[in-house]
Each structure stands twice: as C-alpha cells, then as structure tokens.
Amino acid sequence: MLQDGSWGRYHGPHCDRLHDALAKFHDVEHVILCSSGTVAVELALRSVKVQPGDEVVMAAYDYRANFANVVTLQATPVLVDTLPGVPVLDPEQLQLAVSDETKAIICSHLHGCFAGMAAIRAVAAERGIPVIEDACQAAGGCLYGKAAGSIGDVGVLSFGGSKLLTAGRGGAVLTNDATLAQRIRLYTQRGNDAYPLSEMQSAVLLPQLQQLAERTQLRMLRVRQLLNALPVDSPLQPALYPDSTENEGNVPAFYKVAFHYNPKKDGGRSREDYAAYARQNGVALDPAFTALHKTHSQRRFRSVGELPNASALHEELMILHHPVLLQSADHIDALAAVLGS
Secondary structure, eight states, rough: OTTTGGGGGGSOOOHHHHHHHHHHHTTEEEEEEEEEEHHHHHHHHHHHHOOOTEEEEEEEOOOOHHHHHHHHHTEEEEEEOOOOTTSSGGGHHHHHHOOOTTEEEEEEEEEOOOHHHOOOOOHHHHHHHEEEEOOOOOOTTTTTTTTTTTSSSEEEOOOOTSSSOSSSSSSEEEEEEEEHHHHHHHHHHHBBBOOOHHHHHHHHHHHHHHHHHHHHHHHHHHHHHHHHSSSSOOOOOOOSSTTTTTSTBOOOOOSSEEEEOOOGGGGTOOHHHHHHHHHHHHHHHHEEOOOOHSSSGGGGESSSOHHHHHHHHHHEEEEEGEEEEEEGGHHHHHHHHHTTO
C-alpha cells in the first residue's frame, strides 16, 4: 500500500475490497462506506425520506448523535421507554408512539444488549414504517443467526476510534433495498463522494474484519467468565437482555458491557467515585450514557409516558470498555476482584 501509493487515491482497491468483505460478512446487497457512524445514521434517515415535520421513534436511552441527526433533518424524535433494566427499546411501546407522521424507527443494540428486532419489525411492518438498525456498537454480533446491522430495512456501522472495527473515523450503511441505496448515492455523489471513507482507512479495517468473528467469540467467553467471577454481593449487577451469552443464535458483540451500580452495596459511594476507583485500579469502567429526555429541552421531542426505565438507566448504569475482554483469563479474574470489592 505504501509502495504503490494506493493509500492516497480517490478510487483505489482498498475501499472496493472492504465493500465486498462487509457485504459478504453481513449477507447484504448494498454497502455504502462513509466518514462516520453519525453520518451513516443521517444517510439512513435520508434514505427513508425523513423530512421536516416528520417523526422518528427511538429509545429515550440512546446515543445522543441519533437524536441530533433527527433534529438536524428538522424532524421530531419520539422517545419511548426501554425494557426494564436494559438499554434497548421496549417494542410494546411502539404502538403508543407511532402516528401518521412517523417515518422511521431507530433501534440500537447497546452495551452487549440486542434490541428485540423481531417484535420491532412486526409492529413496523404492520404500519409500513422502515426500521433503521443501529449496530455501531455491535459489529460482529449475530441475532437470530443473522449479522447485526442486516436485520432492519437499513443498518449502520461505525468505525470510530474506540469501536470493535476501527479506523479512527468512518462508517457504513447496509441494506438489501436498492432504492434506499440509490437515494444515498444520489445524495452523496457530487462529482466525488461528499462523505468518503479513505483508501487508508479501508486498508486498516480489512484485517480487523478478518479477525472479527474470532475476537467476538473470545469477548463473549471473557464476559461469561467475568459474570461468573463477580461476588454475589458486588455493587455491580449485569444488565443483559436477552441472555446474550446463552441464547442459541445470538452472539453479542461486547463493545461495552453494561452493569447496574447499587451504591447501597458499596457504602453509599457515588457512581462517579466508584468509576474513579475502578480506573485507579486499571479497569476502564465509566458511567454510561445520559438519557435523552434528561439532557434535551422538552420542546425538541415528544415522549410516550414517564419513561421510568430509561430514567433508571440514566441514574445507575455503568459500562466496561471492550479491550480488556481480549486479555487472559487470569486478567479477567483480577478485574473481577477489583469490581467486586
């Protein structure tokens, strides 16, 4: 790559190879490479023709850029609650959320938890609403025997600096719908690609994709080991749904591992202080996302109900970063000793 100068070309071999490899890995017809996961979500929204004044349903606990993308298109986010104790959209809330203005549903796989895609798609199909599957945290994961990102009408991936597939920046849109793919291309191709992934980034991503399945299995084994090693009275309790490490056909991709933090089991120490303690002892544990309804003006969204489950996640969820999950079994035991104390 360095010798032939292909890293610096507008149109070289590496993007084409990555495109083909991602299409094969996810068993999809169309892959659009782009400059970030955030851009991928925006392009997905544009592909299903979200317009000013439309509504987009999403979980009240989600990555903030998804909310921002909806607002950027001058549409209204409609926030629904999560399932109890886990950071994924509650499908039963969808019937209460959708309206004649609903043009899309965003469902995200977060912190090792899968959204209930079968139930979500059933509601969406009944109302003729496209589903955008955010698999930015789930590259390499498998749900119902299918690759995460390939189950919705359109899926998105992120190759950001901390992701399971990383080139510092970058993303991709996945779909089997030729019309959606063509709408994205018509928007992005302006004499050249307006939101490109570079040849160098693609070259960096290709060997990671080849290792992804093996590493996904190793991460899952390490999470099982960690959960089994945590003391019963640990202030951390796992937040997994479905039984992501057990259900046949489900292989989670643990970009983050979610835990509920109970300060009553830790002498009243705050979540922030517990995270500081963990990091001082070499464990990359942090408070998780802030809930969207807790951080945005109520003028910017519509909500369904009081959102108690998302509010609880906002207050008590913590996340363990993935690199430790590729360490040795002894390292995981040492980590469990830190988190259990």
